[in-house]
Amino acid sequence: MNVFSTIDDLRQQRWVDPTSAWGLIPTMGYLHEGHLSLVRQARRENDWVAVSIFVNPIQFNNPDDLTHYPRNLEQDLALLRKEGVDVVWTPAPHEIYPPDYQTYIDVQKISQRLEGAARPGHFRGVTTIVAKLFNVFQPHRAYFGQKDAQQVVVIKQMVKDLNFNLKVIVCPTVREPDGLAMSSRNVRLSPAARQQATCLHRALTTAKSAFEMGRHRAAELHATMLAVVNQADLARVDYISVADPETLSELETIEQRALLSLAVWVDDVRLIDNIIVKK
């Protein structure tokens, strides 16, 4: 496994064989089973598998969240080595954003809703770094987790709009045995908050059951989810949404498919989760 930090070193390796297929998994490190499931799928589908590890400052709207974002490069590299990853890129911030940096990418409409509304500037930061990573690696396939549902929709729209020559592959959310979606931020939960953090997944599965029993009005599903979260006394809802899975606009009634998603503060950690329901 080759670990590079500069763009030049990485590109040299990337173009050793211009005919081989590359898969890229962009990450912010502190890797868990969710990331590794992406790595394994990439390993099956490509000649070369590359992972980037970079905590991207411009996608953090909250400076505290950036400061406390967990990091453990040694452990990350050990995990990736075991998965047979070929290349890891760990650039320094100044390699990514030199002092005169001034270019940003906006996906306008679908970046405004949900996480975009709650975290101003977040998706501009995400699309900008992802476009840079796409240009640095020029991969054939790029892998993202369904856990960040809106991120996936926004990145797919950017890829389509800007004509990136690659395929976005979305892998299912990986969960702890009790249903909590894996996230690097989970480590910041106190034992009590960790226990209550399952309320997100319970809210989603409860709403899904209601949907499958014929409740197709968004307001009812909304109320169902809110009730479940409110049972957890450390939890505070940021938003609950029943939206079209492509446009992310809120639905009144689910005709075919819907993205149920929510953001919840559990104690002082903000968690998100989602599920797609269909008739």
Added chain:
Amino acid sequence: MNVFSTIDDLRQQRWVDPTSAWGLIPTMGYLHEGHLSLVRQARRENDWVAVSIFVNPIQFNNPDDLTHYPRNLEQDLALLRKEGVDVVWTPAPHEIYPPDYQTYIDVQKISQRLEGAARPGHFRGVTTIVAKLFNVFQPHRAYFGQKDAQQVVVIKQMVKDLNFNLKVIVCPTVREPDGLAMSSRNVRLSPAARQQATCLHRALTTAKSAFEMGRHRAAELHATMLAVVNQADLARVDYISVADPETLSELETIEQRALLSLAVWVDDVRLIDNIIVKK
């Protein structure tokens, strides 16, 4: 010479041989000797030469300018065939901007000055279409004319910031025998305006002479250029600038190099020109 209109057809040709070097000349058509000089340089430096012809609506801040932008595809194709171009891409607007299109690229600081100040949204349109063309063609080299001096600076910044894996090649401005910089818009000049349109180049060369005779204060060069333009009664200055060639910030005194540039309405046609001076 292959002429394609869809992205799929173009990509198929592009990747026939992944090891060959491609040069791209992005154009809005109505080609003149300026464009052809780019084509010739690309022909010398690459295995494959591709030209795109697309009048990009989102870079026109003035709807009138878009409506009147000259077009002549038959003539363009004949000229490119003579130059030994391999591939011409003439996409329809809906191929470039489908109905749900919503992604834009901003180069922030250097897009605000000069043309950016005079034409709000212009450079967002330019950088967005150029990034799309870069992703469609994935060229090794892309060719632009020095006549659009700020465009070159903005595109170079975008390429650097977003890590596009290609080289931006800038070719000298090609001029009519009387000094007028070649431009597709020149065809819209009345005979009287055409005659007076030489005032831009005369202003620049007069200022250059003054600079070479030791006048290094921007205010003096500014006044020199203004006086030359004001001799032409159909001409109205939009801006005159003495700026740093990289940052485009206005200079008080020229230490090493400067970009002298101006935009002038001659009758009802807006023309631009520039020259770089150095000690």
